[in-house]
Amino acid sequence: MCSITQISRIAIWQHIKKLQKLGYIIEAKRGVGYKLTQNPPDLLNLYEIEKLKHTTAVENIFFFENTTSTMDEAKKISENNKNLAHKSLIVALNQTQGRGRKNRHWLSFGENIYASYIYLPKNLMPQDGLFVMFAGCIAIVLALKQIGIDAKIKWPNDCLVSDKKIAGVLVDAKSDISSIDEIIIGFGVNINWADIPEETNATSVYEVTKKTTDRLFILDKIVQYLEALIKLIENKRKSNIIKLWRLYDTTLSRKVEIISDSKKIIGKASDIDEYGFLLVETQNGIQRIITSDSVRFL
Structure with missing residues (x-):
């Protein structure tokens, strides 16, 4: 590794330590070198x-x-x-x-x-x-x-x-x-x-x-x-x-409470329209929800 990388053994050892700290499982054997034995089950870098x-x-x-x-x-x-x-x-x-x-x-x-x-x-x-x-x-x-x-x-x-x-x-x-x-x-x-x-x-x-x-x-x-x-x-x-x-979907056909523009709307989520807006059946008829502060299942 020293000849390939053109760096010292100490420098290689320092890089290996950094890799191990990142989660790589590396085996060291005196007089032989280092071996990447396996990657851990979750590694994100x-x-x-x-x-x-x-x-x-x-x-x-x-x-x-x-x-x-x-x-x-x-x-x-x-x-x-x-x-x-x-x-x-x-x-x-x-x-x-x-x-x-x-x-x-x-x-x-x-x-x-x-x-x-x-x-x-x-x-x-x-x-x-x-x-x-x-x-x-x-x-x-x-x-x-x-x-x-x-x-x-x-x-x-x-x-x-x-x-x-x-x-x-x-x-x-x-x-x-x-x-x-x-x-x-x-x-x-x-x-x-x-x-x-x-x-x-x-x-x-x-x-x-x-x-x-x-x-x-x-x-x-x-x-x-x-x-x-x-x-x-x-x-x-x-x-x-x-x-x-x-x-x-897990919203449709369920009773929902929606807070939209400081207004509370309670009803059954019946469908979405061609624009993706939610349609809710309420006591006052179908309400079309364009945006909401919160949607809660009841």
């Missing part, structure tokens, strides 16, 4: 994430051990060089100011996935933003299905397992009156989070399976599905998105 360039359409990867939020980093990247931002994936191990819709704080601890994806669409209309949010939820559900997790979608942007939140999606779009110029899809998925406080009403892959799951595998699948689903929207095949959403 820049080197591993770079592999997604070979399996997805991702062109740029940005990795942070600690940041405020991947959405903040995505906006900085876009502002600095919009042309290079296209198909950029931003991943963080920890977020200090992770957020969901309506700027709600998103708990960002544990061995989870925190990521944002920048996409510069060619053919998306301003009203397509909700469908991109649906696409993010569907992508997560399909990815979790790969490991036997039966997740469902709660309108408009949550993924649930047994009515407990396992993931969420946030979409920020820049648009004019005729088209969306840029879209950032942020998503958080609870993977290897153990000992979840009951009051959070959250769950994780670990809590369901009782075993450690490879976050890179799930991240890879999410991005692959997300790219394919966005293409469907761009190609004016939103009906396919609605069909998939209905297949994994």
Whole structure:
């Protein structure tokens, strides 16, 4: 190794220690050298994430051990060089100011996935933003299905397992009156989070399976599905998105309490319309919910 790398044994030893600290299992044998015996069941770092360039359409990867939020980093990247931002994936191990819709704080601890994806669409209309949010939820559900997790979608942007939140999606779009110029899809998925406080009403892959799951595998699948689903929207095949959403929906036919614009609406979630807006049967007739502060099952 010294002759190949042209560095000293001490320098090699220091690099090996750094790799071991990252989680790689490396065996050392005096007079022989070092051997990578196996990768741990879950390893997320820049080197591993770079592999997604070979399996997805991702062109740029940005990795942070600690940041405020991947959405903040995505906006900085876009502002600095919009042309290079296209198909950029931003991943963080920890977020200090992770957020969901309506700027709600998103708990960002544990061995989870925190990521944002920048996409510069060619053919998306301003009203397509909700469908991109649906696409993010569907992508997560399909990815979790790969490991036997039966997740469902709660309108408009949550993924649930047994009515407990396992993931969420946030979409920020820049648009004019005729088209969306840029879209950032942020998503958080609870993977290897153990000992979840009951009051959070959250769950994780670990809590369901009782075993450690490879976050890179799930991240890879999410991005692959997300790219394919966005293409469907761009190609004016939103009906396919609605069909998939209905297949994994857990909102329709349930009694819900919705807070929207400081107004409480209680009724039965009956359907979504062609724009993805929720239709709720109330005592005063059908209410069309375009946006909401909260959606709660009763």
